[in-house]
Amino acid sequence: MASEYGTALRISVFGQSHGAAIGVVMDGLPAGEPIDLEALNGFLDRRRPGKDALSTQRKETDLPKILSGLRDGVTCGSPLCAVIENQDQHSGDYRNLADCPRPGHADFTAWAKWGAEVDMRGGGHFSGRLTAPLCIAGGIALQILARRGISVGAHLWSVGAENDLPFPVFPTPELLSLPGTKSFPVLDDARGERMQHVILSAAQEGDSVGGIVECAAVGLPAGLGEPMFDGLENRLAATLFGIPAVKGLEFGEGFGAAALRGSENNDPFCVRNGHVETVSNHCGGILGGIATGMPLTFRIAFKPTPSIAKPQQSVSLSRMEPEELTIRGRHDPCIAHRAIPVVEAVAATVLLDLILEEHFYGTV
């Protein structure tokens, strides 16, 4: 089903961008977990738009309301449902798009699938707005993972041709959480300045730009994951490609590994503190779909936001004729930097799901 994922922990998101509310149901959360709602709200704040010229001016307060699953602030074993009421709706902005699909958007494929009577534009399953309930689920998962010593963090690796520094091979939890504390989520602020300039330049030209996010998780137990079709890579990929605009995913060296020799890419084993570890981490913490216990690392590519102010070539679906399209409304010149908490959130829910399914940490 399109709106759900997970095995032991089921995440089900609902809502339309321009409906009454959006939300998420989490089924399978362990009982007895205190949830810090203030910290959750702080996490949600990281994906909120409208903070500066780098993102859309659409306002969202996004205060989630927990309808079930908590008793006195502690998970009680029942499914947790959280909703966010929609407040700032401008559905009119999408009115002129009804007959003319936006290039790079799902307007056309939705029309091909469901026909003209189903209007999916500006909302529904294709809206970036549904990443807000994903962040609620992820923010809760991150708190539960943290109590088991697992941290997840991401930063903006590149925008256009400008790059941040990479995470070190063995990052600390503190370093992983550092980018999320900044207004622009990078490791190196000088590089971040250049990356922001790329975004602002695109915005000024009525255009947009893509970017790459690097994410890492530390503290995973060696042995987490299953071989073949149920490994860490399979599970993460199946879900991460559900984030709007994602077009590529690589673990460890990823595409770079294809250019290496085996003697360069293999990670030699060593013994550290009585544990088997690897000297390097080209494999991104995963061998045969299963965690090595070293940092899990991946990079994920976001295409440029398809909604741009520049006129574009489209067609009239009713008349089957060419038509020039100009999109109005408020749009992000880049989605990658706002997607960072979403990437962390999705990764956290997938990792927690696996930990619950495989009963790591016993009473988790």
Next chain:
Amino acid sequence: MASEYGTALRISVFGQSHGAAIGVVMDGLPAGEPIDLEALNGFLDRRRPGKDALSTQRKETDLPKILSGLRDGVTCGSPLCAVIENQDQHSGDYRNLADCPRPGHADFTAWAKWGAEVDMRGGGHFSGRLTAPLCIAGGIALQILARRGISVGAHLWSVGAENDLPFPVFPTPELLSLPGTKSFPVLDDARGERMQHVILSAAQEGDSVGGIVECAAVGLPAGLGEPMFDGLENRLAATLFGIPAVKGLEFGEGFGAAALRGSENNDPFCVRNGHVETVSNHCGGILGGIATGMPLTFRIAFKPTPSIAKPQQSVSLSRMEPEELTIRGRHDPCIAHRAIPVVEAVAATVLLDLILEEHFYGTV
């Protein structure tokens, strides 16, 4: 469920590299489909090793035996089970690895997960040998897809630093099937010579090398796929990462899209022959998880084969001490070119599954 995938069409592979037989069960095949066993065998022949110095000298005849699911050569609606008997077993080759995990292999993670008593080396869920039953399933799926006008083809895009030419933006079915007819599956034979040289050089040095495969499918109906977590990208990614040694996946422009402007990456719409099509295909035939009807394109990165002849640094798991490891036996200096039919096979089963689930073509 490590060994299974699919929704309407369930694929379940079984077998160990050094057991009695390997095989696959396909549950959900449409009834009434004639299966050309000779053509199937020709397809399987493409992944067979031992043909030249570019691959392991292990012999596999791999003639599959259909145990159920066919009546007079036509699918009958019951699950189809096909097996391949194992003939050329050299389990002794792996004996000295029991205590000393091979770098880049799942030996260590299997040990961390299941403990010392479970011996997964040289077989089981981590064996490339299990890609043979995947090819049986895929070979059957390809025949059924072809009857609906859908073709899937792949070629070796790169090895080390050497590249093939890319598929054209709108490839014909004939071009897609061309590389598979060659002993070395590329579009441009001169470039293929250089790529083979890279593989042979690595082999001569007791080393291995990685590669990238480009795959495309033409003839998909616009509208195939579901939004969010059940789209074409999600389904393909979840399964393709189950092929051993895959570390990266990108659709359309993929990681390259991250460096583009929206005005460059968006594919303008046009009307051709009464249908809405796109002028370019940067999106790889997928918008919002749903097929545009244009070619589906993706690239998939294979790491260098981890089994190399060069001595490597490992540890003794029983003594928790460093140990130098030298791997004997027969190994592929590169896995990417042999993986091409596997990529086609997995893609075909995922596409057929979606077509059956969504009831495209009615009686399929």
Next chain:
Amino acid sequence: MASEYGTALRISVFGQSHGAAIGVVMDGLPAGEPIDLEALNGFLDRRRPGKDALSTQRKETDLPKILSGLRDGVTCGSPLCAVIENQDQHSGDYRNLADCPRPGHADFTAWAKWGAEVDMRGGGHFSGRLTAPLCIAGGIALQILARRGISVGAHLWSVGAENDLPFPVFPTPELLSLPGTKSFPVLDDARGERMQHVILSAAQEGDSVGGIVECAAVGLPAGLGEPMFDGLENRLAATLFGIPAVKGLEFGEGFGAAALRGSENNDPFCVRNGHVETVSNHCGGILGGIATGMPLTFRIAFKPTPSIAKPQQSVSLSRMEPEELTIRGRHDPCIAHRAIPVVEAVAATVLLDLILEEHFYGTV
């Protein structure tokens, strides 16, 4: 996952009896279906308690609020979420049960499963209150089924030793809906009087009584359902046993068929109006898991409500000693007659799920 079911149509319920709200998410509803909220409310009204001495005096207004999935009263393809706010909470009533499990309830098994710190009593997954969101889902499914000519209806077949008349072999849609229009849902009102008397007698003695519900569906297309583990019986059984207090289920003649000869139980075929039909319907409209097109019929047994006023023998879980238990609070002397819309609702969602999955009626 405990709180979810369905394949093409996923139903996910959430909420605790004594939390902020309860609700349901339906993922996979077809787009373009008008939903009559007034009719839905009328359906929900049938399971509401507090109407007379035959049920608990707990008041529930149960007006559902649709948070997503509708646009102008019509399904839009996005998941539909509906919630009911909890208004009449008496959590204090359950306080004295914390250490002393109620016989016949899940108090003890929840304690055995999750330990003392998880308090499941009077709420959570074991609460009859969660049948309200099931009825929302079912009420919506019934409206969509009705547009395809499918009707589902149930009546109270027995209470204690008193019986209603059975449905005729080939009931009309009108007859199926008749019991639901009555304050006591039976076919024969004189027999209903005697059945009510059984309930009231039990209530006056501080006791409770069980009952059996008979349900039928007409208008199903022949061919609906899958063989083996995915048939109509499997799907219905898997879900119907999720209704609290259900302990038995039989299709057609059911247990009675075990006492028949084949020549008595087999339903002879005939041709009526150009269609193959059966003369009788001992099989309950299902052969090999697949609908015959004749009425689907089943009976479902509800145990007596375990919460009774009479003192009962229990134990103190903390002291591991016998303890006499007296349950206070408001309880149903019989649950079977209130469960009738729940049975209809669950059956409707399962049937709609199958119809969507198998693409009967094309655009459904």
Next chain:
Amino acid sequence: MASEYGTALRISVFGQSHGAAIGVVMDGLPAGEPIDLEALNGFLDRRRPGKDALSTQRKETDLPKILSGLRDGVTCGSPLCAVIENQDQHSGDYRNLADCPRPGHADFTAWAKWGAEVDMRGGGHFSGRLTAPLCIAGGIALQILARRGISVGAHLWSVGAENDLPFPVFPTPELLSLPGTKSFPVLDDARGERMQHVILSAAQEGDSVGGIVECAAVGLPAGLGEPMFDGLENRLAATLFGIPAVKGLEFGEGFGAAALRGSENNDPFCVRNGHVETVSNHCGGILGGIATGMPLTFRIAFKPTPSIAKPQQSVSLSRMEPEELTIRGRHDPCIAHRAIPVVEAVAATVLLDLILEEHFYGTV
């Protein structure tokens, strides 16, 4: 997925009655479990037909061949595939049925579903022959359960109007296994004589008769199972209704509970040997879907074998006219007594699946 079931342990059966072989794949078996193939074969022997006049004279030797999943007789973590070659095929016997559906069989519903070109008769998904691979899976599951102190046993509770004695409230493992050691699987042999007489009488008249099987499992840990839609009853029901000819299922008192008062049906708690137990077991060892730790008990109703020698009224599907049908070939006059190991087998796989999923017994 008609041919598969299970969550942590996936069971996938394949084969046609009149094809080359039938078999089963078990994915998710724990590694390190020795499998006694002789004991497995003894278990399979219990469902073999052709032993006396009480069953069909069709001969099946049914010696299973393990293709994968074992190493030196011990499970190795890979999927286990076992096949049985078909030897005694009389497909001609079914030839005259092609146009004339057998009453009580799936001939008609298969025709309605798949059309005339798919011939499902005498084989495929509707064949009782596929219960043989189910018994392989179940026989293996029973051995693994036995090592955790869990025993499953069943006996023929009734045939026509004749009854066996019931299991005592708290049966020993020895008593559970007793009926399976007899040529006619009952507790009381004198009653068994009368039951056999009922079967033989029906056979002599060219007719058949139904029966009820009672099954129990002892040694289950309290706390096994999940609430709502994933409880013991849901899981068992979803799978048990996949056994051919099953039309009813009840747990504990089942339908009888509907006629009881709460004070009669509730099981009082007591403390025995430091554990909380119940004095009686009307609930069949399940409260709220979760095991109480007391014996799990259920009864399952089998309809009379639909294939009878007596002429029956059917129709010609091609001419849409009435036609009298006489079925030739070898058929069971009663299926219930031969189904007893099948019921045990299915119950065992479902219970083992739950134990693996919920990680009871740690290393299981």
